[in-house]
Amino acid sequence: MAGDPLISLRRLCLALPETSERLSHGEPAWFVRGKKTFVMYADRHHDDKVAFWCPAPAGAQEELVGAEPERFFRPPYVGHRGWLGVRLDVDVDWAEIERIVIDAYCLVAPKSLIEQVPGRT
Template identity: 75%
Template sequence: MKPLEELRKLCLALPETTERPSHGEPAWFVRDKKTFVMFADHHHDDRLAFWCAAPPGAQEELVAEEPERFFRPPYVGRRGWLGVWLDVPVDWAEIRAIVTDAYRVVAPKKLVAELDA
């Protein structure tokens, strides 16, 4: 499965998630309002990635530990968002956990509780 298709499957499996274009690329929203994941191929620089909301401190920790897999994305990186390269070997179970954490950061408490149930 292609990275975009796999990422789409993970995002849309979460409660009350929708997809629509944002800045010319697919993005996923909670209740069609808050973005939690953005696909990142719009610079067409031969790098494939996604950007996502992240728990406090996660961006700094992951980028410091594995800069070949994680990065501080432009525009939203200052808000703690995490960039994840998809053109390197990818562990999709780990990506699922990162996407789920992103969802938890922006979703209302009721939806997080539904996810945990």
Template identity: 65%
Template sequence: MTVDGVERVRAVCLGLPEVEERPSHGEPGWFVRGKKLFAMGADHHHDDRVAIWAAAPAGVQEHLVATGPERYFRPPYVGHRGWVGVYLDVPAVDWPQVEDLLVDAYCLVAPRALRDAVRPPEG
């Protein structure tokens, strides 16, 4: 990944509670409590594109790929589980949306207490 792109993704992920970075399939991966992967870099998987893959709530992948195929894609291996790929080598990456996707990915796999520290329950 580009230095700027990976550093921005890293800063968001490591800013979340109890996140650890370690290699996963030769790319940087971000795990909650060292166990559950919620996002990973994708610089060498089947093409020459620089991207990340992130867990996503139901329907998000389909919506993003349909409305922005130049920015989003269905990643191999995990796309069938709803993960979304985000190209980081496009002009004008929508960083606020990337940050939201990473926080959403974290909240999908984090235990309730950690999720609530990031996004308190409504009510």
């Protein structure tokens, strides 16, 4: 995926079962069944980064930020809950982004929807 990172991110998020998009805090965000947020876009919203924020599995935030602080960060407001910030303006690996988005989705989606995600049970 190349071009506008918002378009690519939107495509990944809306491909998952029963997802929707709406503005949250002035930026696009994606929800499972219209209720639980699994990705929030951040276009220089709090800093100079084009990125997204999402819940991450336990320990993933620390591991990724520690290993690649130029690509990953602890986002404001939700970072203390383990959410991960992922930059979309530097060295973007869309296959990795897809895995991160799917992991975030699976952290908030009900089991019946997770079972519909290819490769997940």
